[in-house]
Amino acid sequence: MNSYKLLTPGPLTTTGSVKEEMLFDRCTWDNDYKIITQKIRAKLLELAGAGKEEYTTVLMPGSGTFAVEAVMNTAISDQDKVLILTNGAYGERIVKMAQYIGLAFREYSVAYNEVPDEEEIRMILKEDPDITHVVMVHCETTTGILNPIEMISKLSKEFGKTLIIDAMSSFGGMGISVPDLGIDYLISSANKCIQGVPGFGFVIAKIDKLIACEGNSRSLSLDLYDQWKEMNKDGKWRYTSPTHAVAAFAKALDELDEEGGIPARFSRYQNNNRILRERLKEAGFETYLSEEKQSPIITAFRFPNEDFNFEHFYTYVKERGYVLYPGKLTDEPTFRIGNIGDIHEEDIEEVCAIIETYMGVVKI
Template identity: 75%
Template sequence: MPNYKLLTPGPLTTSHSVKEEMLCDRCTWDEDYKGITQKIRTQLLELACVQEQDYTAVLMQGSGTFAVESVMTSAISDNDKVLIVTNGAYGERIVKMAHCIGLNYREYRVAYNAYPNEAEIKEMLEEDQAITHLVMVHCETTTGILNPIEMIARVAREYSKTSIIDAMSSFGGMEINIHELGIDYLISSANKCIQGVPGFGFVIAKRDKLLACEGNARSLSLDLFDQWSEMNKDGKWRFTSPTHVVAAFSKAIDELHAEGGISERYRRYQNNNQILRDRLERMGIHTYITAEKQSPIITTFLFPSEDFNFEDFYLYVKERGFVLYPGKLTEVDTFRVGNIGEIYEEDIQTLCDIIEDYMEGCQHA
């Protein structure tokens, strides 16, 4: 199979050494393997800038969505009500979760290219005293918008609400000081900015909040408290864990540190993103999100013309070694380009050369 560069928000291009970690089979009961699990949990807390006496890390089998749903079903009781802030498909997915679980919830929806309004959120909290939890996606990969995590965390603290942040596409790729922000639950996944492979998500939770979750879950396999309780004994997962993925993730964390930590990885991602946006802008391919709201993770681009054929464009780029991402917007035609993973400036420059050749070919056709 061709070894494409994935310019997607995860799964993404991984290093050869991360892939190599999956060549060995491991036993879930083995002490060495359980040691890998505990190593990961400790390192995640370090990356989150929190102390073990205040926070804990729980790993959960499945995609990132499984981890989000584990928090939603476990952290919110029948007596609670959650306000879900949405401006993209992944926030809307959380609304679907709340509906399926049977939670008492309210949605605050804004346009896909807009920030949630602080005054409007405060007004909702003041008029609806039943709300106990606030949920928001940090980086909405629907568009690439980077939502105001500081504002949401501050409002949650001001109104004594439990904060839940879906940081699926941002954690590990930009600094998030969970302790300073006072976030209660932060959720991410193995196959995003830490540059592992798909197979599990993780939750960084305040210990006191997690301890209060016992008995809340409406799911056996997604019970976050029970998963933590078992894992906290000696590193054993409750049910069969993705052993190859766990080993790869441990290696990916080591490589994050070797790169210079989150700050250096952010610098690389930001540089990738800036080059990409600047060069495509010069070709007449404009961004959907304005620069001040743009994350360094993934960028949504508007079709350059009405007759632009994305399928033809996609195949042209893929045949030259790069896989792009279709858009998720309904009101406008877009495509997306991610720049996380083992992607460097030379990769972005090569991609832009390919896109430039394609656009010139279209003009002469």
């Protein structure tokens, strides 16, 4: 088996001990396994700063996209209307979900290198009182832009809207207080900043909002309410769950604590990102985003010149132990480098040295 590290936004490089948890086969009906599920649910609430009296956690099999669609399918009824804020491919995917489900929606879109404007959103909410829900991607991994979660939280509270946050690439790697921000549904995935493996997503939901969703779902498998109702009894999933991914995630949560929690992980990611941007700038790569809009999760870099061959560059770096990420439909040629997962300063220094060699940069 080839050995390399993933500099991607998930799936990502996991620790050996997380991988080892997947060597044991578990039964979905077994009490020990249900205890693991309940441990995960409780720990995720703790990381969100949310109390179990007001909030709950629902685990949904599939990729993060399945969990997002479960929320859109369940939380928004035929009588509701959702405002979808977009500045990247993942926000646009939510628009596509709304179209498939048949939801009433309005899209507010800005350029991929811009963040939503507060006054423009305020104007939309004033002129369109039919809007009941607002949804936004926190960290758009299309570019790595970090969207203003505090601003949209304030507006949602001001206008009394249900707030849905896709925190796929930020939760666990950045501090997010769900109650303080008034988030009604926060969605993330096992294979992002908590550093598990792909297989399921999760939703941290306000209990009263979720209870009110009974009967909304147009899908059996994506019925978030029904999944919660079953899982809330004793931890049993409704249908076959990704047992290996669940066990690995439980171990990843332990390792997050061992690292020092979210503040320590954020500090590591931020340091990785700083070194990466500084050294690649010296090697001739400009970032797609300005520094104040950049998340510590993933960075989009412009091609250095018209002759730059990404496939050749990608293969060169991969052969030396690191896998990068292509661009994602930006308005100009880009590629991306993630710095989440079991990636540390020495890894970033090494990949930067590989790229400098490729670019012919001579260090004095």
